Amino acid sequence: AANGHQVRVWSRQGSQTLQTVLEDAQIILSAISMIGVRDVASQIQSFSLSPETIFVTATKGLDPQTTCTPSQIWQTVFANHAVVVLSGPNLSKEIQLELPAATVVASNIPTAAEVVQLVFSSHRFRVYTNPDPLGVELGGTLKNVIAIAAGVCDGLHLGTNAKAALVTRGLTEMVRIGNDWGAKTETFYGLSGLGDLLATCNSPLSRNYQVGYQLAGGKTLKETLANLQGTAEGVNTCQVLMQRAKQQNIPVPITEQVYRLLQGEVTPRQALDELMLRDIKPEYNY
Numbered sequence: 522a523a524n525g526h527q528v529r530v531w532s533r534q535g536s537q538t539l540q541t542v543l544e545d546a547q548i549i550l551s552a553i554s555m556i557g558v559r560d561v562a563s564q565i566q567s568f569s570l571s572p573e574t575i576f577v578t579a580t581k582g583l584d585p586q587t588t589c590t591p592s593q594i595w596q597t598v599f600a601n602h603a604v605v606v607l608s609g610p611n612l613s614k615e616i617q618l619e620l621p622a623a624t625v626v627a628s629n630i631p632t633a634a635e636v637v638q639l640v641f642s643s644h645r646f647r648v649y650t651n652p653d654p655l656g657v658e659l660g661g662t663l664k665n666v667i668a669i670a671a672g673v674c675d676g677l678h679l680g681t682n683a684k685a686a687l688v689t690r691g692l693t694e695m696v697r698i699g700n701d702w703g704a705k706t707e708t709f710y711g712l713s714g715l716g717d718l719l720a721t722c723n724s725p726l727s728r729n730y731q732v733g734y735q736l737a738g739g740k741t742l743k744e745t746l747a748n749l750q751g752t753a754e755g756v757n758t759c760q761v762l763m764q765r766a767k768q769q770n771i772p773v774p775i776t777e778q779v780y781r782l783l784q785g786e787v788t789p790r791q792a793l794d795e796l797m798l799r800d801i802k803p804e805y806n807y
């Protein structure tokens with residue numbers, strides 16, 4: 522809107538129908554939480570859209586049934602449309618305050634990513650393009666699980682060394698999973714990977730971080746989620762990730778401990794001990 526574009530917003534709480542809001546839209550940006558993506562995509566499927574309409578997805582989650590990413594869902598439903606992933610260290614409360622931020626837009630159709638870059642770039646929002654949509658999307662999604670662990674780390678007052686170790690090894694885990702999925706390693710070292718990891722692992726504005734922090738303070742998951750403003754996608758992502766890591770035989774020790782903590786199988790302290798007492802090994806298997 523700040524760039525002079527006409528912007529219409531839809532939510533199921535609003536009075537306008539989805540079809541009215543999307544009429545003649547050149548770009549459709551979805552920031553629906555993961556749980557609603559498939560439903561909303563299939564509603565839109567029955568509307569007549571221009572073949573030029575570009576879909577942009579900002580959702581950071583994984584489909585529990587299929588393990589698909591949100592952009593894979595949009596692309597399956599709208600096979601002939603360009604789909605662009607928008608992801609980065611973009612805590613919405615800060616963006617609302619017009620604090621400076623950067624993000625990444627990625628698509629298999631580079632010209633579509635460039636259109637979206639132009640439309641969303643402003644003096645307060647710096648938008649980079651990237652040719653690896655899967656890596657960009659997985660960066661934003663996988664970091665949510667590590668952000669839960671970072672919240673636990675801070676909630677237990679484990680110190681700066683512990684946090685640095687956790688985030689760094691968390692990134693290694695994200696790269697491992699991402700590579701197996703087909704994403705590029707370097708994408709995870711960019712804004713949508715390391716960038717978003719740093720933002721969410723260090724900010725109480727992150728709902729995923731809040732989940733970990735409150736669990737460390739002795740709250741149950743149920744209590745934590747009941748008090749949370751908005752969605753903590755990492756809770757569901759963690760389950761999907763564990764499933765996939767087991768299937769593919771990928772070692773994900775931090776994700777595994779977050780999973781066990783969310784299931785109530787371990788306390789935060791037990792999860793910490795499990796991580797610290799693992800077999801010693803080289804940092805990388807070159």
Ligand SMILES: NC(=O)C1=CN([C@@H]2O[C@H](COP(=O)(O)OP(=O)(O)OC[C@H]3O[C@@H](n4cnc5c(N)ncnc54)[C@H](OP(=O)(O)O)[C@@H]3O)[C@@H](O)[C@H]2O)C=CC1
Nearest residue numbers: 533534552553554557560579580581611612613751752754
């Ligand atoms: N908040 C942030 O800083 C950022 C969030 N994201 C990602 O964006 C997504 C949304 O986050 P956020 O806005 O914070 O989450 P919220 O929980 O605040 O909002 C989620 C939105 O999704 C809507 N929704 C959920 N299910 C459905 C459905 N079946 N049909 C229609 N609408 C539905 C909700 O509608 P209703 O209000 O009617 O329930 C609500 O408007 C998440 O994947 C998140 O990871 C990405 C970057 C930054």
Ligand SMILES: O=C(CO)COP(=O)(O)O
Nearest residue numbers: 609610611612727728729
């Ligand atoms: O992804 C985010 C910022 O980039 C928002 O993080 P949370 O979903 O944990 O609040």
